[in-house]
Amino acid sequence: MIYDHQKIEAKWQERWAESGVFEVEADPSRPKFYNLTMYPYPSGALHQGHVRNYTYGDLLTRYMTMRGYNVLSPMGWDSFGLPAENAAIATGVHPRVNTEAQIARMSEQIRRLGAMYDWRRELASHKPDYYRWDQWLFLKLFEQGLAYKAEAPVNWCPNDQTVLANEQVVDGHCERCGHEVIRRKLSQWFFRITDYAERLLNDIEKLEHWPERVRTMQRNWIGRSEGATFTMRVEGLDASFEVFTTRPDTIFGMTFAVLAPEHPLVDEIVAGTEAEEAVRAYQEQAAKASEIERLAEGEKTGVFTGRHAINPANGRPVPIYVADYVLMGYGTGAIMAVPGQDQRDWDFATRYGIEIIRTVQPPDDFEGEAYVGDGPAINSDFLDGLHMAEAKERIIQWLEDQGLGRREVQYRLRDWLISRQRYWGCPIPIVSCPDCGLVPVPEDQLPVELPDVQDYAPKGRSPLAALDSFVQTTCPSCGGPAQRETDTMDTFVDSSWYFLRFTDARNDEAIFDPEKAAYWMPVDQYIGGIEHAVLHLLYSRFITKVLYDMGLSAVEEPFERLFTQGMIRLGGAKMSKSKGNIVDPLDLLASHGADALRLYHLFMGPPAEDADWDEHGIDGTARFLDRVWRLAIGQVGEPVEREETDADREVLAEAHRTVKKVTEDIERFAFNTAIPALMTLVNTLTDYVRAGARRQTLDTVIELLLLLLSPMAPHIAHELWERTGHTSLLATEPWPEWDPELVAREVVTLILQVNGKVRDRIDVSADISPEEAERLALESERIREWIGDGEVRKVIARPPRLVNVVVG
């Protein structure tokens, strides 16, 4: 670099902080813009993913500020969580000490990028003044019956010794440590997100400015399916079970029924029978096998229970099997099996020699096994001849009329399991009293502070459970001896409402002031990684809806626009410490500076897509900044005083076209094309100055250039703004407007084609008529050569762009 970037960066970072430009208050007289980047886990070291994230975010903060918006851009820390706790187990250093040191380190690094935030609103989820409101929120959910405790089979990570939400299990393995996950029964806390399933699903339609991909993932996650539930009687016993099906129209094709191995009825129907032993063995094997093994096997296995159930539609007894391809966690854990219309049932039936009855007539050319498509019903009594939709309606009506079943909607979404047997999280504010049961800690006693412990190692229960001084308390209701809940909350609880807290972060009377939140919310632009497409974004939507229902949030959806950035790769693999392919941004800050680093991130490729890191790429953006520097301080050449010429006017026009291009590119998140537009302008200006620039034109154009550069490479832009004689702070200057008349080209190049191939180009006036364009085309010598002896069949004139002569 030809200038001292270190010095300039430090100088302007200090000036911006002093100016208070990015410290904002709710002001209903001004249009607001809430710009948020996902708050980071304080790992202590900035990586390129952060740099990309904050570069985009800061660009928007600065751009919208220049556009005159009241821009809220806060920063905080997702500071509870496993990494700090694991570090504490390894080193014995308290997670708080570690976490706070890392926060200090990381916030310093973020400042060095020149990214600006309203630091007065800084929050950290591990601090009592924050998690106190987690607890308050928990109590509100508890009051409404939306938080409940239940015995449930849970996903258990033997390595982390904790419970995982379904969402945190990836391919049967722990999302964090990769260890295989097993099932286990435990008493756990849940949030009743399923109560909101329908709304969460329907409102996806409102999220027009979200990537389609994220909307699809959320839709699939919620997984709504419509069908019917009906009861099946077990023959010869006073027992029955319910099945859920999306294809009640195929009920006459049922040739067997299946219960999940965990189904509570299994023990009862086989007790004392010949089948008991085989069924027990099968159950044990199914429970032992991990989900991975169950799936990997592919072959459908099961055992006959010796019992039959009655098909309510025709009174026919069908054999009941136990098979692990039916899952206890979905629907009722029991199905009616229709092998003619379901491939899984087909596979099972062929293996065990069970009868197959088709109830939908497949097309003549159908060659598959089970037929799942539409067609007229057959072998189905009163449904015969009806097509799928109509048959479904008819049979559901019939089941309801007979009192045998009902229409039902099932969701794949389960309740959100929020308790963790971990130390470094927010304590759940509940006291368990032998007389009163589960009693909420009164609001005025919040926060239930996280006490210090000696031993962080998990032993299947929270480390807090070993701490008598914490556990033993008195019941808030009866005053008798009672015990505190020792589980802590999933950190996704912390992050599902932090964006609301930012609107009023220092409030110690309430979670936030609804009026302030009403001004700032929704978040106008949310920027973060695609990895949060389901978990964090779904939980945030849920909690926002709960707060909306409580009258605290004015909006039902928290994030108006979502942008998910791509990841950064090196040598084809995601940059990560474990792979050892890290390019440390701190090294680049030292060698090339924040502006060059930011610019390279913007230039690298489409923001939404993954990008490969090129070790020389940043050299290019650094060279560009050097060129800008030389140009602005007059090192390329000195301009002269003279009358304006056409060439001067063309340079000005190009500058205005660049203003238009850059503005439109920022608006559509196409930063990777905004930078080349600036580079092209600088190339033009360099040539212009070498050829002898007119002073007034050059000054105007440099001014435009610095304004455009200001959100992208703010340090150099501010320095040069000052050095070119301005006394104002560039960050608060209005964003430049382009002059439409200058932008419009007077003379354009008209393309002349023969049979769609370009054969000549001529300069014409931009407002040329089609007739005139056609005349000029036919007069062109080169066009006439290419027409030759051919007959002109048609002339397509699209002035001022092109004329195409069709020759036969």
Place this chain on the structure above:
RNA sequence: GCCCGGGUGGCGGAAUCGGUCAGACGCGGAGGUCUUAAAAACCUCUGUCCCCAAGAGGACGUGUGGGUUCGACUCCCACCCCGGGCACCA
């Protein structure tokens, strides 16, 4: 298997509405200027092929094969490949 993305020079990528010889801008590479030398900077060239002394000119070219159109990287159909997500969900 299903659902999303995507496939353009040596590389990252551009082409916003079907219309400026497709390849902007940058990286890398080659040659040159300056210099005792080097670095930096600057200049020229840089899709493939044909043709030409040169200027110029021509053909081909956006994963493959078809189609629509005066005109296709762009739209339609089929297929191949890569990346991601989901996956025994009844």
